[in-house]
Amino acid sequence: MSQEKAKKIKQQYEKKLNDMQSELKKLQAAKREHAKLVKNQAVYERQLKTLQRDLSDMKKTKVGIKLLFLYSSHLKLKEGSH
DSSP, X not given: OOHHHHHHHHHHHHHHHHHHHHHXXXXXXXXXXXXXXXXXXXXXXXXXXXXXXXXXXXXXXXXXXXXXXXXXXXXXXXXXXX
């Protein structure tokens, strides 16, 4: 094998190695970004559940207030008719 041929093979090998290392860095960065997004999604899902629970509680309170208002209005009407 000639010196020149060996040099060419070495250069090709080093280029492939550099390309693979560069690709590995990109994949590792993508993996970190994915982990971050998954973590954020979990946080957002917990916040959404909390807000949905709060909304449900507020609706129940609203119904309770309406019923209380109707009941007190009914009592006032009843008192006024006697």
